[in-house]
Amino acid sequence: MRKNNEMERGRPRGFDRDQALHKAMEVFWERGYEGTSLSDLTDAMGIERPSLYSAFGCKEALFREAIDLYNRTESPAAQKMLESAVTTRQAISAMLHNYAENYTRPGKPPGCMIVLAALLGTPQNRKVRDHLANHRRQGHEALRRRIETGKKAGDVPASADAAAIAGFYSTILEGLSIKARDGASRKVLTAIIDGAMASWDVLVHGRPDGRV
Structure with a gap:
């Protein structure tokens, strides 16, 4: 047969x-x-x-x-927080804390697959690294769009540099992934996020007291 x-x-x-x-x-x-x-x-x-x-x-x-x-199963909650929080600051803070929780969950590999899976490698695998870099750029762009939305809503000053702020927080996010892979606890990651969010007024206003 x-x-x-x-x-x-x-x-x-x-x-x-x-x-x-x-x-x-x-x-x-x-x-x-x-x-x-x-x-x-x-x-x-x-x-x-x-x-x-x-x-x-x-x-x-x-x-x-x-x-x-990975994007379908590990990212939706954080992305929903980024889109649904009332203010931009709250949105970015909630997103970072959600990822910190995800990066340190028992039973899961620590850190972010997109950040860690192919940062370095042989020339023949350049397309793989480029693919992941494109995903990271999309994450940066999502942050930038959220900040631009905040500018329209009035909780971010019109003069704020959305791309620069997005670059800062996307770098924090990628750093959290590396720290998690190195064994950092959620408590450690939370402290890093708190420090990053303490920089918000400087980033959006240019002064720590929020005045231009």
Whole structure:
């Protein structure tokens, strides 16, 4: 009896693509792109290499899908806070605190997958690093847009440099990820956020007392 096409390509019966992708995401998140081998992936996903290639194409394509999954599952709450808080300051503070909680959750790799997965690497993996850099730029742009919204609403001065403020807080966010990967507790990250938010008046007004 002739096997069906799926079995010929090496995918076992009962293969759960979504579950396998989630497992792959966790491996990439923990070990980074170049630190993850195909054997690491197939062991975690519970499949053979032919099944991986059939379902996802290649390691890079699998990684890109894993990044998309990470964005869908790990970022929505923080992004909702950024959009829904009454003032811009409250929005940025809530977003940072939410990420600090996420970065230090038991049972999850510490830090942010997008920040940590491929900061450095070999020339042949430049496209992977560029892909992640684009995601980080999108995060910066989301902050900038929120600050511009605050300017229109009147809780941020019209003279404030939205791009510069967004750059400051996106750098804080990326630093929190690195500190978490180094073992910093949520308490430590919270103290860093409090210090960053204490700089708000200087950033938006140019003076610590809020006067121009």
